[in-house]
Amino acid sequence: MAPPTLTPDLPLAILGAGPIGLEAALAAAQASLPFVVLEAGDEVASHVADWGHVHLFTPWSMSVSPRMRQRLATRGLAPPNDDECPTGDALRQRVLLPVATDPSIAPHLRLGTRVVSIGRQGLLKHQEIATAARAARPFRLLLETAEGEEILLAGAVLDCTGSWSSPHRLGDGGLPAPGERRLEDQICRRIPDLVRDATDWVGRRILLVGGGHSAQTAARDLAQLATEHPATQILWALRDERPQFAPLVDDPLPARRALGEDAARLFAGGCPSLAVRTGVVVEALAAHDGAIHATLRGPGERTETVTVDRIVSLVGATGDASLYRQLQIHECYATSGPMKLAAALLGAAGGDCLEQTSHGVEALRSPEPNFFVLGIKSYGRNNTFLLRVGWEQVDEVIAELASVG
Numbered sequence: 001m002a003p004p005t006l007t008p009d010l011p012l013a014i015l016g017a018g019p020i021g022l023e024a025a026l027a028a029a030q031a032s033l034p035f036v037v038l039e040a041g042d043e044v045a046s047h048v049a050d051w052g053h054v055h056l057f058t059p060w061s062m063s064v065s066p067r068m069r070q071r072l073a074t075r076g077l078a079p080p081n082d083d084e085c086p087t088g089d090a091l092r093q094r095v096l097l098p099v100a101t102d103p104s105i106a107p108h109l110r111l112g113t114r115v116v117s118i119g120r121q122g123l124l125k126h127q128e129i130a131t132a133a134r135a136a137r138p139f140r141l142l143l144e145t146a147e148g149e150e151i152l153l154a155g156a157v158l159d160c161t162g163s164w165s166s167p168h169r170l171g172d173g174g175l176p177a178p179g180e181r182r183l184e185d186q187i188c189r190r191i192p193d194l195v196r197d198a199t200d201w202v203g204r205r206i207l208l209v210g211g212g213h214s215a216q217t218a219a220r221d222l223a224q225l226a227t228e229h230p231a232t233q234i235l236w237a238l239r240d241e242r243p244q245f246a247p248l249v250d251d252p253l254p255a256r257r258a259l260g261e262d263a264a265r266l267f268a269g270g271c272p273s274l275a276v277r278t279g280v281v282v283e284a285l286a287a288h289d290g291a292i293h294a295t296l297r298g299p300g301e302r303t304e305t306v307t308v309d310r311i312v313s314l315v316g317a318t319g320d321a322s323l324y325r326q327l328q329i330h331e332c333y334a335t336s337g338p339m340k341l342a343a344a345l346l347g348a349a350g351g352d353c354l355e356q357t358s359h360g361v362e363a364l365r366s367p368e369p370n371f372f373v374l375g376i377k378s379y380g381r382n383n384t385f386l387l388r389v390g391w392e393q394v395d396e397v398i399a400e401l402a403s404v405g
């Protein structure tokens with residue numbers, strides 16, 4: 001099915017200027033494809049900025065793409081290439097912000113531009129199901145900027161909007177717990193920066209919910225704070241009854257191995273100010289008398305109500321599917337990723353994220369011609385995405401578009 005030729009009037013629209021959207025922009029520029037990058041934030045990589053104080057668990061040598069490294073080197077801006085793990089902020093400052101100022105990208109970058117919805121010009125979702133007639137119609141994107149709303153037409157679309165801004169909810173079954181929506185302002189859904197925002201956390205009673213790498217990082221940081229300020233009290237609630245923190249005996253990533261070991265130590269009672277509950281879900285939340293009352297339900301349907309000052313919810317995130325609600329995207333009913341990739345990932349279930357490679361351009365295709373979900377959003381609820389996989393996805397899709405563009 002031949003896609004429309006990309007032109008300055010019908011360019012490739014790259015949604016999101018995170019690490020993968022910027023990689024796609026650089027690849028499109030190198031392939032001489034007309035493109036525009038639409039980024040909701042006032043700066044590029046705004047999601048990475050949200051966790052800027054956190055160290056990546058991959059070192060510099062695995063966190064900068066060969067394409068970006070080479071391009072920055074030609075401008076005398078080569079980033080480190082060693083075994084140290086950068087923080088998110090260092091990755092932004094040394095790599096992502098400079099890449100965005102590259103003369104091949106900067107004129108095509110629109111900051112402060114949120115994509116609200118995407119459709120096909122003149123067609124509804126159910127019309128022309130995966131036909132050549134559908135492919136011949138431009139994409140129609142509703143954009144929101146400080147000036148108002150506008151329409152942009154595009155010949156092809158790469159959705160690289162990530163998953164960070166759609167965090168999962170606290171309640172059982174993935175639903176919001178009763179009372180959770182009312183307390184939205186009082187729930188921290190990111191890894192707190194305990195240095196910058198110390199006064200918000202010192203001496204507080206804190207409920208931390210979640211068991212993945214982000215929650216482990218927060219547990220470690222909070223335990224450190226409690227060691228320095230013993231009035232700080234942490235209750236760490238995990239859904240798993242027997243969480244596995246360090247599954248890899250010889251983890252090749254020392255930073256990830258250290259995190260797992262620290263989490264296991266805390267779990268085993270390594271910090272007197274941090275208590276653990278396993279096999280629990282948040283049953284309900286309520287606020288009164290200046291505190292939050294969280295009811296936890298655990299094994300045997302036992303409930304316990306704890307009174308805290310702050311809640312940190314780190315229970316995962318999945319990309320925003322509402323963007324492409326009007327398109328013919330076949331989503332996996334279990335993981336919410338694009339179906340073919342989701343099936344490939346489920347087929348390769350388990351294992352370490354270091355073993356992940358891209359599954360090829362076919363796995364990225366949807367019934368909607370010339371629309372691709374790339375980057376961490378493409379993994380849906382699967383938490384094994386690595387930057388390296390995103391760079392491979394970009395190579396494959398840009399090669400495909402360049403071959404017909």
Ligand SMILES: Cc1cc2nc3c(=O)[nH]c(=O)nc-3n(C[C@H](O)[C@H](O)[C@H](O)COP(=O)(O)OP(=O)(O)OC[C@H]3O[C@@H](n4cnc5c(N)ncnc54)[C@H](O)[C@@H]3O)c2cc1C
Binds near residue numbers: 063163376386
């Ligand atoms: C704490 C943490 C640590 C991680 N550590 C590692 C690591 O060590 N190694 C590794 O390989 N991976 C790591 N990852 C996983 C992954 O590589 C990162 O999440 C990475 O940022 C994903 O890049 P992305 O470009 O796909 O998405 P994002 O970085 O999420 O970028 C998406 C961009 O899209 C923009 N956007 C969102 N919605 C819209 C919209 N509607 N319109 C326009 N723009 C929009 C956002 O503002 C953002 O700039 C980590 C993730 C987290 C959260």
